[in-house]
Amino acid sequence: MEERERIVRLWFEMWLEQKDLGIDEIFAEDVIYTESWGPQYRGREAVQHWFKEWNTRGRVLVWDIRQFFHKEGQTVVEWYFRNTMQDGRVEEFDGVSRIEWTPEGKIAALKEFGCNSHTYDPYRSGPEPVFRDEAARWF
Numbered sequence: 237m238e239e240r241e242r243i244v245r246l247w248f249e250m251w252l253e254q255k256d257l258g259i260d261e262i263f264a265e266d267v268i269y270t271e272s273w274g275p276q277y278r279g280r281e282a283v284q285h286w287f288k289e290w291n292t293r294g295r296v297l298v299w300d301i302r303q304f305f306h307k308e309g310q311t312v313v314e315w316y317f318r319n320t321m322q323d324g325r326v327e328e329f330d331g332v333s334r335i336e337w338t339p340e341g342k343i344a345a346l347k348e349f350g351c352n353s354h355t356y357d358p359y360r361s362g363p364e365p366v367f368r369d370e371a372a373r374w375f
Contacts (some may be wrong), residue, residue: 237304237306239341240304240306240311240335240337240341241304241311243262243341243343244301244311244333244335245301246258246262247262248301248315250287251287251291251296251299252296254291254295256287256288259280259283259284259287260280261342262342262343263280263283263343264280264338264340264343264344265280266278266279266280266344267279267280267342267343267346268345269282269345269346270345270346270347270348271348272329272331272348272349272350293321293322294319294320294321294322295319295320296317296319297319297326298316298317298328299315299316299317299318300315300316301313301314309336309337309339310334310335310336310337311334311335311337312332312333312334312335313332313333313335314330314331314332315330315331315332315333316328316329316330316331316353317330317331328353329350329351329352329353330350330351330352330353331348331349331350331351332348332350333346333347333348333349334346334347356368
């Protein structure tokens with residue numbers, strides 16, 4: 237469990253530092269990585285390309301781990317994420333990653349799930365819901 241948590245922490249640290257600190261060591265060659273909003277990267281080379289390219293357009297400001305869950309060959313990690321893009325947009329959300337491990341201890345698959353961190357009670361003013369007048373963000 238400790239080694240798996242170390243690997244996840246290293247992956248998050250790479251984003252915070254904008255440096256490849258060992259993608260080859262932590263991902264299986266045929267990894268499948270799915271972001272919460274749809275993009276999917278097949279293979280370690282695709283993950284490396286995405287990591288390098290994305291970091292030319294944005295910067296991860298915060299990627300805090302809240303907790304880990306482990307079961308057999310899988311790990312789930314709950315986290316909070318915030319980034320800024322070159323166009324000035326700031327994005328933030330709560331998320332969960334479900335990770336499948338190879339027998340050798342590398343990430344074989346990682347799938348992210350996201351949740352808007354700006355929550356509210358639509359029934360605060362009464363029995364009829366009042367929703368924010370904004371486009372839904374599907375993570």
